[in-house]
Amino acid sequence: MPWQEIRVEEQRLLMIRDHEEGMSISELAEVYGVSRKTVYKWLERHDEQGFLGLQAQSRRPHRSPNQVTSEVEGAIIAARHKWGWGPGKLRVKLFQQDSRVPWPAVSTIAAVLKANGLVVSRRNRPRVPIQRPPYLAADGPNAVWNIDYKGWFRCGDGTRVDPLTISDGFSRYLLRCQHVEQTGYELTRAVFVATFQEFGLPGAIHSDNGTPFASVAPGGLSRLSIWFVKLGIVVERSRPACPQDNGRHERMHRTLKAATAKPPQATVRLQQQAFHAFQREYNEERPHEALDNKTPHSCYQASARSYPRRVPELEYGDDMETRVISQQGSLKWKGVRTFISEVFAYETLGIKVIDERWVELYFGPIRLGWLDGYRQTFSRRKPKALIAEEISVIV
Structure with missing residues (x-):
């Protein structure tokens, strides 16, 4: 019954x-x-x-955790308008400003924001399992820097804006957020020179496969990444069409766009001022959950590796020969010139002899491909003849 x-x-x-x-x-x-x-x-x-x-008893708790005073609610709304952060970061900031106030839980702050129309619902997207190559771990300041040109947009007067962003992978410290008039090698390199002089050199730099960070040349190297390698910096690149490989930098870009480009400023000068204001807030005020709600500024310190006055030449082991690439991008081996790439003009490559026919070509630690001494041809893929030899040895 x-x-x-x-x-x-x-x-x-x-x-x-x-x-x-x-x-x-x-x-x-x-x-x-x-x-x-x-x-x-x-x-x-x-x-x-x-x-x-x-008898039936009320299920209402004696004290509702979602019930906040009008003063607390007003402070939450004001903080949201000032910083535009989510409930977790807002709660940390409110506690930092006045720890005497019993600020409500993150879920309650989220409910207050939603009730006041301050939450924009995001479209749910299916999660894709992330499988990354073995990138270096950002286990300390300057272990890995993340770099990118955020997608360009136009400011109010129609001028195109291309923000170059550089951040530290460990502390999330935003080292640079700077508009560059032309995204080619020269002006981009100038920004990095200033950054290296101020903060020192990182262990590795992670970028996407776009210019000027990468190219279609062997090893995916560009003039800029060649310079990085000569400075002793490991070059990492995301897989094509895989922005999640540089996920934390991409998330910062979304925050940057929301804070400075919706809408854009009237002029480039005002836009750069907005970038600087965002950079200061992001580094010194905005707490990060991954940093135990500390700010990037409190977790970052400059690199012990200083920027050299003169870029050193690459050194190769005793088991390698070396050749200087011509202005036209060719390498001379056994009296015959073979085209490699113009991006290596006047650079020194390492040559590792495999046998009387095949040699491996290197730029620093990066293998570029194989040179066929019989046919005087260069291949980025391992020749089938060498693969067949390896299989026969295993069998």
Whole structure:
């Protein structure tokens, strides 16, 4: 006999009387269609409160965690308008400003924002399993820097804006957020020179496959990444069409866009001022959950590797020969010139002899491909003849 919505107190009282007459807990649960736990609950309430304990009780908590004062609600709304952050970061910031106030939980702050129309619903997207190459771990300041040109846009007067962003992978410290008039090698390199002079050299730099960071040349190297390699910096690149490989930098870009380009400023000068203001706030005020709610500024320190006055030449091991690439991008081997790429003009490549026919070409630690000494041809893919030899050795 399952309990009905009407006269439920009477049915509970009948259950109590049946128990007093000798019915077991299991029998009561079966007869009244409830769980043993429910039977125990009402027996205990009857023992403590009598018949009043069998009446329906309000489920409202004695103190609602979602109930906030108008002053607290106003402070939350003001903080949202000032910083535009999510509830977690807002709670940290509010506590930093006044720890005497019993600021509500993150979920309550989120509810306040939603109730006041300050939350923009995002479209749910299916999550794709992330499989990344073995990139270097950003386990300390300057271990890995993340770089990119954020997608260009036009400011109010129609001028194109191309922000170059450089951030530290460990601390999230935004080292540079700077508009560059032309995104080619020369002006981009100038920004990096200033950054290296101020903060020192990183262990690695992670970029996408776009210019000027990469190219279609062997090894994916460009003039800029060649310069990085000569400075002793490991070059990492995301897989094509995989922005998640540089995910934390991409997330920063979304925050940057929302804060400075919706809408864009009237002129480039004002836009750069907005970039600088964002950079200061992002580094010095905005807490990050991944940093235990610390700011990037509190977790970053400059690199111990200073920028050299003169870019050193690459050194190769004793097991390698070296050749200087011509202005036209060709390498001379056994008296014959073979085209490699113009991007290596006047650079020194390392040559590792495999046998009388095949040699491997390197630029620093990066293998560029294989040179066929018989046909005087260059291939970026390992020749089938060498693969066949390896298989025969294994067998």
